[in-house]
Amino acid sequence: MILLRESGVISTFLQYIGLIDGPIEFLYTDATIMLGLVYSEHVVYGSAININLRQSR
Numbered sequence: 644m645i646l647l648r649e650s651g652v653i654s655t656f657l658q659y660i661g662l663i664d665g666p667i668e669f670l671y672t673d674a675t676i677m678l679g680l681v682y683s684e685h686v687v688y689g690s691a692i693n694i695n696l697r698q699s700r
Contacts, residue, residue, distance in 0.1 A: 647675060 646652045647669040657663045669675050 648654070649666040649668050651669070653669060654663070654666045658666065
C-alpha cells in the first residue's frame with residue numbers, strides 16, 4: 644500500500660522525474676486490482692506446482 648497511495652513511492656518518483664505534474668492514486672483502481680489478482684493467482688499456482696514436485700520425489 645505504501646507504494647501505491649498518492650504520497651507513495653511510485654507517485655513521488657514519477658513526479659520527481661517530471662513524468663507527471665501531481666500525485667496519482669494507484670490504490671483501488673481497476674488496473675491495480677487486476678494486477679493483484681493475477682499476482683496472487685500466480686503465487687498460488689507456483690506454490691501448488693512446488694508442492695507437487697516435492698511429493699513426486
